[in-house]
Amino acid sequence: MFLKIVLVIISLNFITGCIDKDLQAQTLQISEQDYAIGAKRQAAVFRKVTPALKRAFQEKSLSWGAPIFIRAFKEEKVLELWVKHKAKFILFRRYPIAAASGKLGPKLREGDRQVPEGFYFVKPSQMNPQSSYHLAFNIGYPNAYDRAHGRTGSFIMVHGSNVSIGCLAMTDEQIEEIYTLAHSAHQGGQAFFRVHIFPFHLTSAKLAQQSRHPYHSFWKNLQSAYQWFEDKKTPPNVTVKNKHYHFD
Secondary structure, X not given: XXXXXXXXXXXXXXXXXXXXXXXXXXXXXXXXXHHOOHHXXXXXXXXXXXXXXXXXXXHOOOOOOOOEEEEEEOOOOEEEEEEEEOOEEEEEXXXXXXXXXXXXXXXXXXXXXXXXOEEEEEOHHHEEOOOOOOOEEEXXXXXXXHHHOOOOOOOOEEEOOOOOOOOEEOOHHHHHHHHHHHHHHHHOOOOOEEEEEEOOOOXXXXXXXXXXXXXXXXXXXXHHHHHHHHHHOOOOOEEEEOOEEEEO
C-alpha cells in the first residue's frame, strides 16, 4: 500500500512538472523542446522582460548593465535588488520571497533545510538557465566563514517556483527579472555580485529584543555589514579572520 502511495505521488509530481514546463514554454512563446535547452530558455526570458526593465532603468536614470547588489531578509520575506548609480547603490525593486524553508539562524549542515545567513557572491559560472526551477543562480554556500565553522551543504540557490528546501524561491516571474538583471551586470563587467542574507533588519533595537537568542553574537557580527551598507549605500569587502567576518 505504501509503495502504491509513493508511486502515485511521484506520478502526480511528474505530471505537474510537465504541465508547469508546458505553461512556462507558452509564456515565453517557445516550444517545450526549446524550453528544455537552457540557452534558448534564457534567451526567451531576456526577450520577454528586458524591454520593460530597460524602461524602468531609464525612469530611475540607471545605466543598463550597471553592477547590482542583493540583500534578503528571512523574517520579512523580502529580497532587495540594488543597482549602482555613480558611487552608490540605489534600490531598484523589492521582491516578496515566495518560500524560504527553515527558521531564523544560519545553515549548519547538508539537509537541515535552512536558508543560509551571511555574505555570498555570484560569478557568471554560478548562473543556471538549465534549472529545474525555471532559472537560478548558486549563491556559493558554504563560504569561507561557513567552512571555518564546519558547516556543510551545497546547491543553495535563488530560483523560480514557490517551493524551497534551503533556497530562496522567488516565483518564475520574479526570477526572470532578477536573473536578467544579474546577467546584464555580468555582461556589463561586474565580475561578481554580492548576496547578503540576514535573519531580519539588523537594527540595534531588533537585536536587543533577541539578546537571549543562541545566535545573537553571530547576528552582531553580521550587523556590522548591515549598518555599513545602511550608512554608505555601498557593500563592504568581506573577509574571514579567526572565524569572524571582517569588513573594509
